[in-house]
Amino acid sequence: MMESKPLRADARRNRVKVLQAAETVFAAKGTSAPTEEVAREAGVGVGTVFRHFPTKEALLEAVLHERLHRFVDEAEAVAAQNSADPGAAFFSFLTSWVEMSSAKTAYFEALSAAGVHVEFARHEIGVRLFEALGMLLGRAQRAGAVRSDLVVGELVPVIIGTAKAAEHVGADEALRDRIIMVLFDGLRPPASHH
Structure with missing residues (x-):
C-alpha cells in the first residue's frame, strides 16, 4: 500500500507549505476560513491540501498539533537555559x-464544534509541557518570585483563565497587558504585591 511508504521529498515540502499557509490563513481570518484559501496561500491546488488532510478538521488538528509542538519545544528551551532571573523567565514564558492559548482556543472550539475531541494533556506533548513548566515554576519559587504554595496543576487553570480574559478584551493591547499583570500578581508571594 502507498500509505505505508514515507512521503516523497516534494510531498513533504507541500505538506509543510500547507500547514504554514493554514496557520497564516486561520490566524488572519479565523478557523472557518475556506480550505481553498489555504491552498491559494500555499501555492498548491486544493486537491493537494485534501491529499494530506482529507477533512478541514484534520487540517485544523494538524495545525494545532504543530503549534503545540513548537510551543513545547520553546518551553523546554526556556527551562534548559537556567536563567539568571528565574522569575522573569517564568513570567515571560507564562x-x-x-498569547498562544488564546489562539489555540479557537482551534479547540472549531474541532469541538465538529465533534472532534483533542486531548493533549495525557499525550507526550502534554507531559513534556508539564515537566518544563514544573522546572520553571520550581526555579521561580526558589528565587522567591512566585508563591511557594503553588503547584503546576493549579497554574494551568490560571493560564487558561488568563488566556480567556486576554481573548475577551480583543485588540486592546494595553488592557490585555494590564489584565495579565493583575492576574499574574496573584502568583507572586504576598510581600511582593505593590
Missing part, C-alpha cells in the same frame, strides 16, 4: 503561553 505571557507567551497566554
Whole structure:
C-alpha cells in the first residue's frame, strides 16, 4: 500500500507549505476560513491540501498539533537555559503561553464544534509541557518570585483563565497587558504585591 511508504521529498515540502499557509490563513481570518484559501496561500491546488488532510478538521488538528509542538519545544528551551532571573523567565514564558492559548482556543472550539475531541494533556506533548513548566515554576519559587504554595496543576487553570480574559478584551493591547499583570500578581508571594 502507498500509505505505508514515507512521503516523497516534494510531498513533504507541500505538506509543510500547507500547514504554514493554514496557520497564516486561520490566524488572519479565523478557523472557518475556506480550505481553498489555504491552498491559494500555499501555492498548491486544493486537491493537494485534501491529499494530506482529507477533512478541514484534520487540517485544523494538524495545525494545532504543530503549534503545540513548537510551543513545547520553546518551553523546554526556556527551562534548559537556567536563567539568571528565574522569575522573569517564568513570567515571560507564562505571557507567551497566554498569547498562544488564546489562539489555540479557537482551534479547540472549531474541532469541538465538529465533534472532534483533542486531548493533549495525557499525550507526550502534554507531559513534556508539564515537566518544563514544573522546572520553571520550581526555579521561580526558589528565587522567591512566585508563591511557594503553588503547584503546576493549579497554574494551568490560571493560564487558561488568563488566556480567556486576554481573548475577551480583543485588540486592546494595553488592557490585555494590564489584565495579565493583575492576574499574574496573584502568583507572586504576598510581600511582593505593590
